[in-house]
Amino acid sequence: DTGVSQDPRHKITKRGQNVTFRCDPISEHNRLYWYRQTLGQGPEFLTYFQNEAQLEKSRLLSDRFSAERPKGSFSTLEIQRTEQGDSAMYLCASSHSAGSSGGVNSYEQYFGPGTRLTVT
Amino acid sequence: GQNIDQPTEMTATEGAIVQINCTYQTSGFNGLFWYQQHAGEAPTFLSYNVLDGLEEKGRFSSFLSRSKGYSYLLLKELQMKDSASYLCAVREVATDKLIFGTGTRLQVFP
Numbered sequence: 625d626t627g628v629s630q631d632p633r634h635k636i637t638k639r640g641q642n643v644t645f646r647c648d649p650i651s652e653h654n655r656l657y658w659y660r661q662t663l664g665q666g667p668e669f670l671t672y673f674q675n676e677a678q679l680e681k682s683r684l685l686s687d688r689f690s691a692e693r694p695k696g697s698f699s700t701l702e703i704q705r706t707e708q709g710d711s712a713m714y715l716c717a718s719s720h721s722a723g724s725s726g727g728v729n730s731y732e733q734y735f736g737p738g739t740r741l742t743v744t
Numbered sequence: 745g746q747n748i749d750q751p752t753e754m755t756a757t758e759g760a761i762v763q764i765n766c767t768y769q770t771s772g773f774n775g776l777f778w779y780q781q782h783a784g785e786a787p788t789f790l791s792y793n794v795l796d797g798l799e800e801k802g803r804f805s806s807f808l809s810r811s812k813g814y815s816y817l818l819l820k821e822l823q824m825k826d827s828a829s830y831l832c833a834v835r836e837v838a839t840d841k842l843i844f845g846t847g848t849r850l851q852v853f854p
Contacts, residue, residue, distance in 0.1 A: 655840065664846070664847075665847070666831050666844030666845050666846050666847045667831075667842070669788065669841045672840075672841055680841070687846065688748050705788070715786060715787075717842075719825075719840060732789050732792065733840075734789070735788070737785065737786050738785075740784075
């Protein structure tokens with residue numbers, strides 16, 4: 625399978641615990657995005673990387689959230705001291721950066737299956 | 745600021761045609777995407793418009809008017825499996841990040 629993968633698919637944790645999610649993008653994609661989606665809403669942008677550089681963080685990303693992409697390949701999203709409001713689906717997507725040749729498919733964002741987090 | 749509006753829910757009958765509208769106001773525009781999302785699954789790409797006009801792709805078509813900040817997704821010959829949420833998303837110029845609407849939940853009845 626050469627698509628975007630995420631691990632774990634489901635995570636149940638108690639309030640106050642730390643959790644870490646992993647995303648493996650499509651191998652030739654240099655951009656990686658994290659989104660959060662709650663029930664009945666569209667995905668909301670959290671942060672993105674171009675290669676290993678984190679270029680933008682949403683104000684939704686509080687100090688308890690941190691993301692890394694140390695070698696420009698896989699990425700991790702950590703949530704410290706989880707709260708019930710953190711319960712959501714966390715989606716990862718990857719793409720080529722704009723300006724690549726090949727039309728829309730060269731910079732379409734491909735989504736992973738998501739990690740569903742439940743904080744009890 | 746950025747604002748994307750689409751209807752919350754729609755219903756239609758199998759075999760019919762349905763049009764899902766999306767209006768947007770964004771500070772920088774670099775294309776509009778439509779994604780399909782079944783419950784509990786990730787969004788999957790349906791269509792992309794960056795220039796005005798209609799893009800057709802099998803049973804699905806998408807239209808864009810940049811001057812009006814308006815797009816629609818047209819689904820023909822509806823099938824039960826088309827019951828899903830349809831997400832309209834605008835791509836920002838500098839970052840390529842997607843700004844999504846809340847999604848339109850479509851239910852197809854026999």
